[in-house]
Amino acid sequence: MKKYASRIYLCLIFAILYIPLVTVILFSFNATESTAEFSGFSLYWYSELFKSEEAWIALRNTLILAVSASLIATVIGTAAAEGIYKMRSKICKTAITSVTNIPMMNPDIVTGMSMMLFFAAVMSIFKIADYNKIGFVAMLISHTTFCLPYVILSVLPRINELGNSLSDAALDLGCTPLQAFFKVKLPNIMPGVVSGMVMAFTMSLDDFVISYFVGPTNFQTLPLLIYSMTKKTVKPDMYALSTIIIISVFVLLIISNMKSTKRLSANQKKKGAKTK
Numbered sequence: 302m303k304k305y306a307s308r309i310y311l312c313l314i315f316a317i318l319y320i321p322l323v324t325v326i327l328f329s330f331n332a333t334e335s336t337a338e339f340s341g342f343s344l345y346w347y348s349e350l351f352k353s354e355e356a357w358i359a360l361r362n363t364l365i366l367a368v369s370a371s372l373i374a375t376v377i378g379t380a381a382a383e384g385i386y387k388m389r390s391k392i393c394k395t396a397i398t399s400v401t402n403i404p405m406m407n408p409d410i411v412t413g414m415s416m417m418l419f420f421a422a423v424m425s426i427f428k429i430a431d432y433n434k435i436g437f438v439a440m441l442i443s444h445t446t447f448c449l450p451y452v453i454l455s456v457l458p459r460i461n462e463l464g465n466s467l468s469d470a471a472l473d474l475g476c477t478p479l480q481a482f483f484k485v486k487l488p489n490i491m492p493g494v495v496s497g498m499v500m501a502f503t504m505s506l507d508d509f510v511i512s513y514f515v516g517p518t519n520f521q522t523l524p525l526l527i528y529s530m531t532k533k534t535v536k537p538d539m540y541a542l543s544t545i546i547i548i549s550v551f552v553l554l555i556i557s558n559m560k561s562t563k564r565l566s567a568n569q570k571k572k573g574a575k576t577k
Contacts, residue, residue, distance in 0.1 A: 329544040350542055369441055371505055409510035
């Protein structure tokens, strides 16, 4: 009974997770605009998507913002994780770690309102009349801010696991501290850096609430565009765009899993050769 119950529970979890995605993919091929009845297979909404300049501009803006925010957050977050690791005082280390986690623990609406008030104060101090002049910079700072904790949370355990032995050996062999970090430590913590960057990219790509509060009128991201459509109706060309994104992510996951499987098999072969 336990085996059947666990299987049923697992099937329910997968159904809750993937049935909405399958529904979006299915209705992206619908011949009509109806979301209640599948009238027949058609690629009409994909052709409409490629004709929609507004959708592609929103997607371009979303990718530009997500890539920029994730790269900046990765650089700052990696440096911050290294700085936190080298702190000698446990009290300061705990305090700073707790402070860096605040944007991650805060509700998005609180962070969004705080950012909006902050940039309103900046505009009043520097006497900036048009918010569109700083709109993209405001969104970039906001996205970088709430992405930083995810990078630190991903990189810091790797640094703790690695320790100081390799860096100390590099320093003893004549490397400068910067050379020891970039040539020795960074390659060893790179999996944590990459996973933190991917997480930051995903969080920025998915964000709506903070972008809604700080976004300018001349820079619209994809979540903001879809939200503006919900006031009337979301057209199926957005289902087509969502399907393309889902398939792209699925293909990337397959490639990543294949590479990780090859690495594991290669490491196992090396270990087997060494034991022989």
